[in-house]
Amino acid sequence: MRHFSRRLRWQLISAVLLVSMVMFTLVAWPAPSQAQENRVDYTLTDLSNRDFSNQNLEGTSFAAAEMRDANFRGAKLRGTILTKASFLRADLTGADLSGAFSDRVTFNQANLTNVVFTDAIVSSSSFQDAIITGADFSGSIIDRYQTGQMCKYADGVNPITGVATRDSLGCR
Numbered sequence: 001m002r003h004f005s006r007r008l009r010w011q012l013i014s015a016v017l018l019v020s021m022v023m024f025t026l027v028a029w030p031a032p033s034q035a036q037e038n039r040v041d042y043t044l045t046d047l048s049n050r051d052f053s054n055q056n057l058e059g060t061s062f063a064a065a066e067m068r069d070a071n072f073r074g075a076k077l078r079g080t081i082l083t084k085a086s087f088l089r090a091d092l093t094g095a096d097l098s099g100a101f102s103d104r105v106t107f108n109q110a111n112l113t114n115v116v117f118t119d120a121i122v123s124s125s126s127f128q129d130a131i132i133t134g135a136d137f138s139g140s141i142i143d144r145y146q147t148g149q150m151c152k153y154a155d156g157v158n159p160i161t162g163v164a165t166r167d168s169l170g171c172r
Helices: 006-028 144-151 165-169
Strands: none
Touching: 144 165
């Protein structure tokens, strides 16, 4: 690997980690018969302006769903699949997205105040003009570029975990 540039090495390592985590998720994820029967599959649906506040949506799939201006205040979204979803201007204040798979998700202009986004995969996702005050991203895999952008305005401490947003992002 000494012939590869540092950037190429990092991309290769990131790809291997992402594939490993996806494979682990596929193996560890409960089979449909083991999953809770009350979960709705919102894959490829338009959920714009819907109210999901304080709902338990753990393990639900929102893959490629449109959730523009939706309300997820205080929602439990642990272990959700959000691939290619759009949370444009959505309110996720105080939501728990721990362990979510958030590949290529748009969180632009979303309110992520006090969100718990720990141990998640947040690859190729966008947080342009998102409010991240008090958000905890500890242990999550986030693109360096996006982390750098969020570090420019990250502040606050998460009231649930007690972790500062800047610390959870690894800001200098």
